[in-house]
Amino acid sequence: MDTTVKQPAMNRNQRMQALTRDLAWQVRQPEAVFPARSLEGIRIHDWSALRQPLQPTLEKYWKLQGDKDKRLYAITDAFAQNNGQLGLSDARYANAIKLLLQAFSPIEYSAHRGYARVARQLGLTDAAFQSADHLRHNQLEIHATSLFNKYFNGMHSYTEWFDHHWMLSVAKSYADDLLSAGPFEFLVAMAVGFNPIISNTLYVSYMSAAADNGDMSTSSAGLTAQSDKVRHQAAGLTLVEFLLKQDPANLPIVQAWIDKWFWRSVRLSSLVAVMQDYMLPFHSHSWQEVWAMYVEQPLQKVFETWKPLGLTLPSNWPQACEQQAHVSHQTWLRLYRYSAGLPLHVWAPNAAALDWLSKKYPGTFDAMFRPHMMGLAHQIAQGQRPQEKAAPVLCGTCQLPVPGMEGSTALSQAKTLQGRCFCSLPCQHIFNLEPEKHSAQAAYSLQRHAWSMPVTQSSDSGLFDGSQDQHNFEEWNGGMQHP
Amino acid sequence: MSNVFIAFQVNEESRPVVDAILADNPNATAVYSPGLVKIDAPNSLVIKRESIEEQLGQRYDLQQMQVNLVTLSGHIDEDDDQFTLSWNH
Numbered sequence: 001m002d003t004t005v006k007q008p009a010m011n012r013n014q015r016m017q018a019l020t021r022d023l024a025w026q027v028r029q030p031e032a033v034f035p036a037r038s039l040e041g042i043r044i045h046d047w048s049a050l051r052q053p054l055q056p057t058l059e060k061y062w063k064l065q066g067d068k069d070k071r072l073y074a075i076t077d078a079f080a081q082n083n084g085q086l087g088l089s090d091a092r093y094a095n096a097i098k099l100l101l102q103a104f105s106p107i108e109y110s111a112h113r114g115y116a117r118v119a120r121q122l123g124l125t126d127a128a129f130q131s132a133d134h135l136r137h138n139q140l141e142i143h144a145t146s147l148f149n150k151y152f153n154g155m156h157s158y159t160e161w162f163d164h165h166w167m168l169s170v171a172k173s174y175a176d177d178l179l180s181a182g183p184f185e186f187l188v189a190m191a192v193g194f195n196p197i198i199s200n201t202l203y204v205s206y207m208s209a210a211a212d213n214g215d216m217s218t219s220s221a222g223l224t225a226q227s228d229k230v231r232h233q234a235a236g237l238t239l240v241e242f243l244l245k246q247d248p249a250n251l252p253i254v255q256a257w258i259d260k261w262f263w264r265s266v267r268l269s270s271l272v273a274v275m276q277d278y279m280l281p282f283h284s285h286s287w288q289e290v291w292a293m294y295v296e297q298p299l300q301k302v303f304e305t306w307k308p309l310g311l312t313l314p315s316n317w318p319q320a321c322e323q324q325a326h327v328s329h330q331t332w333l334r335l336y337r338y339s340a341g342l343p344l345h346v347w348a349p350n351a352a353a354l355d356w357l358s359k360k361y362p363g364t365f366d367a368m369f370r371p372h373m374m375g376l377a378h379q380i381a382q383g384q385r386p387q388e389k390a391a392p393v394l395c396g397t398c399q400l401p402v403p404g405m406e407g408s409t410a411l412s413q414a415k416t417l418q419g420r421c422f423c424s425l426p427c428q429h430i431f432n433l434e435p436e437k438h439s440a441q442a443a444y445s446l447q448r449h450a451w452s453m454p455v456t457q458s459s460d461s462g463l464f465d466g467s468q469d470q471h472n473f474e475e476w477n478g479g480m481q482h483p
Numbered sequence: 484m485s486n487v488f489i490a491f492q493v494n495e496e497s498r499p500v501v502d503a504i505l506a507d508n509p510n511a512t513a514v515y516s517p518g519l520v521k522i523d524a525p526n527s528l529v530i531k532r533e534s535i536e537e538q539l540g541q542r543y544d545l546q547q548m549q550v551n552l553v554t555l556s557g558h559i560d561e562d563d564d565q566f567t568l569s570w571n572h
Contacts, residue, residue: 011562011563012561012562012563013562053559053561054549054559054561056546056549060546064546064547064549064550067547067550068550071494071496071550200554203553204490204519204553204554205516207518207519208516208517208518208519209516209517211517211518211519212516212517216518219517219518220492220518223492223518223519223553224492226553226554227492227549227550227551227552227553229554230549230552230553230554230555231549233554234555234559284516284517285516294554297485297486297556298556301485301556301570305558305570
């Protein structure tokens with residue numbers, strides 16, 4: 001009998017290679033099987049050079065994901081059984097959940113579809129995992145917020161609002177732009193746009209603050225979704241480096257995508273900013289702090305390491321960073337103004353909130369925004385309620401309201417321009433790169449002005465003061481108001 | 484020199500991981516927010532499987548860390564025994 005020789009155990013990288021890539025078929029005619037690989041002018045010479053950090057084998061993946069969900073559902077079940085919604089800091093907090101469900105959960109679903117498409121188009125298995133992850137996120141969020149839908153308004157028709165309401169155009173146009181992009185653009189968009197700017201803020205800082213406001217359900221759902229996004233983020237950054245190293249021709253293409261998707265993600269993040277600064281009765285970090293900690297500093301470092309590859313910070317970086325002292329306040333004032341037709345409630349920030357905002361935004365808040373916020377309280381005291389139901393003119397690219405373009409005159413002007421009206425130069429630049437694509441979205445947005453009212457019931461809209469949400473929450477808590 | 488960071492959900496599963504990181508990285512600092520712990524370290528941070536096993540009293544697979552991982556910043560280098568974050572690329 002031969003002496004058996006013990007084989008040395010494989011290390012992690014060897015195992016990954018043996019169990020995944022070494023099993024892959026040799027594709028003899030990649031141009032025929034993966035025609036979309038050459039769609040965008042990107043050149044790849046050696047796919048095997050692509051590393052995917054944190055990626056588990058399929059067998060390990062299911063176990064990890066199962067562990068995550070077991071842990072999460074124990075928390076959401078206990079929250080439901082214990083009537084956790086009664087322990088919210090205040091019923092105003094529920095409006096942050098509404099915005100999460102209306103704007104961001106559908107983007108998760110779009111990301112799921114996008115990654116599934118990319119997996120097939122590029123022959124990239126890791127994208128298939130990412131597609132499953134994003135479907136998970138969409139479902140987690142729906143599940144976590146479904147509890148609140150039993151008790152609060154403004155959630156029942158979230159898919160309809162996403163497709164038809166002008167307030168959510170910023171999110172829908174972002175999702176549609178992703179889904180209609182080529183496969184490499186999609187991957188770069190997620191890597192340098194959605195993950196660093198939306199995921200790293202909404203699913204980290206905001207979710208921690210949600211826990212502080214008594215919402216263990218959404219908080220836990222968000223944090224566990226983020227455990228997948230960490231993997232995506234690492235994979236995305238590695239992918240960008242891979243593209244740059246494969247061929248010098250890729251550099252200008254990738255840089256242009258970075259400039260575009262960084263900017264589009266910054267514009268979308270205005271919704272996260274307003275959640276962070278205005279919809280958390282128990283305050284946490286300010287949006288400006290979150291931006292510095294989780295976006296500006298990490299990305300600056302990443303781009304520093306990318307310099308040798310020829311990449312630079314997005315051309316609109318200084319303008320983007322400058323906005324962060326103002327964006328949450330501007331967005332709140334806008335939501336307040338149009339609240340009669342929006343599927344969520346608004347209010348005048350109380351004295352404690354104003355003081356917190358002054359402290360967190362020294363100089364700028366008191367000079368530029370405090371008088372306006374105090375004006376809201378004054379209006380409410382006088383019995384005035386927001387009335388405006390006609391939607392504002394929206395930017396032809398990002399679909400956020402264009403400052404200074406309110407009223408019917410502006411609206412008819414905008415119709416003549418056919419959506420070619422922009423909030424900023426970077427948005428105009430993005431539009432001009434692909435005018436046919438963005439024109440279609442802009443034309444669709446112009447139609448939304450007629451749609452926004454029938455989609456919203458009055459109990460979903462307007463002031464929090466005197467709303468069904470406020471009345472119910474007080475009653476359930478024995479008539480006591482939370483501070 | 485800039486910070487790398489790694490953040491976890493705060494629960495009984497991540498506690499031994501956090502303890503191991505702080506033991507192995509003397510310059511690391513941990514900051515707690517509701518439900519979240521963020522560990523910052525100058526330039527690099529190492530997580531060792533053996534150290535976690537010491538804290539936990541059980542065998543540990545470094546990939547289990549992903550269950551409670553929230554976010555991180557830094558270039559990743561990983562194998563079966565350790566997970567390193569650094570800006571030395």
